[in-house]
Amino acid sequence: MPAFSAVLAANKQNAPKAIRPVAVLVGGTSGCGRGVAEVLAKYTEGNAHIVLVGRSEEAANEIIASLPKPVDGAKYEFVKCDVSSMRNVGIVSRDLASRLDKINYLVLSPGILSLAGRRPTEDGVDYKARVAIHYYSRFKFARDLAPLLEKASAAGEPARVLTILDSWMGGPSGVRPDDMKLEKDYSVRNAALVATTYNDGAVAALAKRYPTVSFIHGHPGVVNTNINRDLPFGIKQLTGLLGSLISTSVTTCGENMVYSLFDPKIPTGAHYRTSKGDAQTSKPNLSNADVEKIWQHSTEICDGK
Incomplete structure (x- = not known):
């Protein structure tokens, strides 16, 4: 990624100027x-339809109140x-599929940091450490809403999915073929590895099935957020202190992530970006067989829901 001043420029x-983009931010x-919501609203100068998906209406209302006033027909x-x-x-x-005509940007960033043991959800996958929130929900949103991104692409508009985790x-x-739910060999580290690996695989599998849409797995670096809210008090204080010393702000993260969303050099297909915005080349790629295992497993978990 270029210098931050170049990112801003x-x-x-x-930034899209001839269209009113629709952005869904999970x-x-x-x-x-x-951070992405605030940056998108800034560059579109209120001419966007931004949907914030999350748990806290109070937090959403605070964000919406801080955004540029939407112009006629736009809304948050x-x-x-x-x-x-x-x-x-x-x-x-x-x-969303029933009332939106298109989606230009689908950004997936729900997160939680916990040291707790495996806690299965109603779907039988891990909630607490990472996997349900950091992977399965993202896969389901991306797959279910991909037709709306295809509509944007068919109209000649940007159509990009960005999952923000750890590329x-x-x-x-x-990839453990005999333990795809991570029931047998669970640990916090393994849960993190599975979540990031499955995000990689989903990006590749979705890009293959929706070839007119760009799918990006981005790494934000260390960002000063409240993701450590569920850690024990002492560890929470320590991670907060360390984070404040080495982390970037939410706004800086938003600018860096929007750089990938707006970058005209990113074609359709699957892309993996470092925290500097460069192509991720420092790890082995998943095989086509592994990608298909992740796709099959994910659809089994998410179908019919």
Whole structure:
């Protein structure tokens, strides 16, 4: 990624000007998602339809109140969803699909940091450490809403999905054919590895099935958010202190993530970006067989919800 001043200049130059973009931000009420929402609203100067999907209406209202006033026909809205449940994700996806004409930008950033042991959701996948929130909900939103992104692409408009997690950690060791739900060999580290690996695989699988849409797995770096809210008090204080010393702000993260969303050099297909915005080349790629295993497993978890 270029110097931050160049990022700002590129975002201003590449912001959509001839259209009114529709952006759906899952996890958009805090952290990186909030940063992206604020940056998108800034560069579109209120000429956008921005949907914040999250748990806290209070947080969403605070964000919406801070955004540029929407111009005629544009709007900002909040949709409540606990994304740990695929049933809830399905309800919201169907609602959005029934009333939106298109989606230009789908940003997926819900997150939680916890040291707790495995806690299965109603779908039988891990909630607490990472996997339901950091992967399955993202997969289901991306797959269910992909037809709306295809509509934007067919009209000659941007159509991009960005999942913000950790594009450098995943790899073939994160695919366990006999333990795809991570029931047998659970640990916080393994849960993190599975979530990042599955995001990698989903990006590749979705790009293959929706070739007119761009799918990006981005790494935001260390960002000063409240993702550590569920850690024990002492560890929370320590991680907060360390984070304040080495992290970037939510706004800076938003600018860096929007740089990928706006970048005209990113074609359709699957893309993996480092925290500097460069192509991720420092880890082994998943095989086509691994990608298909992740696709099959994910559809089994998410279908019919």
